Every structure is written in structure tokens, then in C-alpha cells.
Amino acid sequence: MPIVRGSSMMSLGTWKARSTKYQRFLNLSNVFLLITSTILVFSAIILIKFYHITKLNFWSYWFYVNPILMISLGLYTFAVSVYGFLISNQENRCLISMIAVFLGIAFLAQVCSVFSAMEVRNLINNEVIDPSAILEDMQHYGEVGYEAKTASWDEMQKDLRCCGGDKFDTGYQDWRSATIGIQKKSVPDSCCHEMREGCGDQIAKASPSQISLGIYKDGCVAILTQKLKTDVEPMMIVYSCVGVVLAIVELITVVLACAYVAQINRRRKRDELFTRVGNAGAQDEEFLPSLTTKETNF
Template identity: 25%
Template sequence: MGEYNEKKETCGTICLKYLLFTFNCCFWLTGLSVMAVGIWTLALKSDYISLLASNTYLATAYILLVAGAVVMVTGILGCCATFKERRNLLRLYFFLLLLIFLLEVIAGILAYIYYQQLSAELKDTLKDTMVQKYHQPGHEGVTVAVDKLQQKFHCCGSNNSRDWQESVWIRSGEAEGRKFPDSCCKTIVEGCGQRDHASNIYKVEGGCITKLEKFIQEHLSIIGAMGLGIAGVQIFGMIFTCCLYKSLKLEHY
């Protein structure tokens, strides 16, 4: 009877080892995906960060980047801990899983909170940022972001093209008679912002604010879903780790 229990426990341990190994392979690939989303956000989706009042959007991207890197390292550690049956490595592995779990949950929560606050933030700050900082010294990032925003989304001004009448730059001599930035033009040529006509200027009501809000909210949804989704999957990894740790402990006694 004793031999049967010992054999049964050994088989259970083997099953747990292969389950945890499979989990770690998938987990490593997941870490790669998380890092890719973080890099994608920072490299390709960061054009408009200078137009946002808070750093929450940027923070979620950095959290994903760090979490992805830690996930990849943890996946390798998990494989070593599993097949070497080192309980101290399993403890470290469990701690790292818990750390990643918390990072992913934080990223998901931040994305959800900022998703709710984004509309109010843009309404309060976007127009002032555009009219006060466009083409002003020290705000080159805002200028580039505004031009990209207006061209990408075929819009002009925060709420509508009339916003540019309040622009510090438009009212100065530096605008050279322009009524709008050239990026408001449907076909950009030097000085095209001087002609105020619907055939020349994007005069879409709702302006750029609705376009930018939708763009960022869609990306926040991806960040939030990925963060919370992976955090949910990690619960299984922590359960497998605890079971294997307990199994190894029993076999050593």
C-alpha cells in the first residue's frame, strides 16, 4: 500500500512538472506579446502623449514593458525550477509570478480609470494646449503632435477650425497671414493655411478632440484587456507552482 502511494505521488509530481513546463512556454510567449504591446505604445502610439495632461497613458505602457521583460525571465526560471526540482527556485518563481500579477492588475486598473477620465481631460486641456503652445518655443513636441493629429484624422482645431482664431501663433506675425496651420489643409502646400474655405480646410464639427479620444480609448482597451487577461492566466501558474512545491516537500519526507 505504501509503495502504491509513493508511486501515485511520483506520477502526480511528473504531471505537475509537465503542466508547469507547458504553462511556462506559453507564459514566455505571452511576455513577448506584452513587451510588443508596450513597445508599440511607446514607439508608434506616443505621438500624441504631449497633448495629454496626465502621464497615466505613458505609465501603463511602461508597466507593460517592464512586466513583459520580467515575464520572459520568469518563464525561463520557471522551466529551470520545474525540472531541477529546486524548491528555493520555485519560491522565487512564485514571488516573481505574484509581482507580475500585481503589475498586470495595476496596468489594467490604470487603463480602465484613465479610460473613464480621458474625455473630461481632453475637453479641459486639449484646446488650450493647441492654441497656447503650437509653434511656441520649448513646445516643439506639441507642434509636431498637433500637425500629425490634424493630418492623420482629417480634422482642424480641438472642437472645430474656429479654435485657431484664439491661437497665440496665428495672432502673431510668425504665422505670415495664415488663419490655420498648414496641417489643417486637405492638400498641404506652403502657406495653404491662409485660405479659409471648406474646399481647402477640414471644417469637421467635433474637431480633433473626438478623434483623439476614440483613438486613445481603443488602445487603452487593448492595454486593459491584456493586463487583466494575463493576470487571470497567472493564477493557474501560481496554483501549479504551489501544488508542485507541496508535492516535492511530501516526497522528501
């Protein structure tokens, strides 16, 4: 019996030491995931609001998929890391197993996100946007049922101080092919230096030689293309590298969470074994007094 009890105490001490290491790593992993997920969300917001990258879906759907995937993955990872903090000190196999499941999903999504970032980089470097795709996107500006498209172009033109498609100086003339240019010979009011109702009327047909038109002349896509090459492409490279590191951390956390669950299982089985041995020993000791009594009576 002393040998069994000594083994039980030693195994319990070893389990506590290993358990502390698992919990410490899970907490460090949660801190890393919390920080990177926050950066991920803010980076996606910058791409959407400052660089208007989601408005370039007429160029390629990757310009829409990448930032949406980034912000979704960032929010998801943030939620998982908060969940990890809440249950990191609990020895609940089910709760710890859920971390492995959640981060397994995050790992797969992270791989897809890195792939989308590389696709965006390749598009910026190698693909030349089709002017007809821009004109097709501008075509229905101001029409009923295309309110989202109208708001998208208005927001982009006001923020970037641009007007029209992919040409510098004469970008505003691209509106001639849109409904607003065909029917009204006008450009959107959001093209004006001082935006007011009707300020873009009859300007689409104006000659480039007219210096003072009161509107921005550079095309929005021409400006965005320059921003993509100078700013967004390096961001995609950095994000791809960070994304690979993040995916590796998530994968390691999944493995260690599974190992933690396995260790809890082994510890519980060991405790059950020691309990059975202890109970059996106690039952044997109950018979010893009767044996002694019989020998004395004899």
C-alpha cells in the same frame, strides 16, 4: 530493512509522478503567459501608434498610464515566461521560488492594469474633455523647449489627417489661441494636405466659408473621441476580462510553484532520513560476523 527500502522506492515513484504534474502545469502556464504577453505588447503598440492615446494625457493621465503599463507588463511577463521555460525541468528550489516571486509581482501589476483599463473606459463614457485643456496643450506648439509637444501634434495631425482641437470643420481655428496663431496667424504645416514648409502660413485667420484652404479642417480630438468610443472602449472591456483571467493564472502558478518547492523540500528530507536508516543498518551488519565468531569459539 526491506520495509524501509520498499517505502523509499514507493515514495520516489510518487514524487516523480507529482513532480511531472507540477512541471507540466508550469510549462502550460508559461505557454499561456508567453502568448498573452505578446498580445498585450501589440495591443499597447496599437493604442499608442494608431489611436495616439498617450497624447491625450491633457484629458486624463490614465490615457498615458494604461498603455505604458500594458506594454511594460507585457514585456515583463514575456521575460518571466521565457525564464520559466528555461528552469521548468530543474529541481532547483531557489530558481523555482523566483518564479513565484516574479509572478507575484506580475499579479499585482496586472490588477493595477485592469483597474487602469476600467478607468479609461469610464472616461470615454462619462467624462467630457475640457476645451481649455486642449488649448493649453496646444499653446506652446513650436516654442523652444517644447519640441516633444510639437512633434506629438505633428505626428497626430499627419496620421489622422486633422488639424487643431475638438471641433469638426473648424478645428483648425483653435490654433488662433496658440503661439503660432497669435504671432504668425498660421497653423502647423502638418495640417496641410500636401505638407511643405510654410504651407500653413496665414491660414489660422481664414474664414470657414473659404472652401479650399489646402488643410484639414476637422479637429484631432474630435476624430479621436469617435475612435475611442467605437474601437478603444470595446478593447478596454476585452482587455479587462482577459486581464482577470491572466491574473488568476498567475496566482495559481504562484501557489503551485510554492507547492512544488515544498514537495522538493519534503523529498530531500525523506531521502536524508532513508540514508540515515540505511547507514545505521549497514553499521549493525558489521557487528554480526563478530557475534557469530564469538558464539562459534564458545
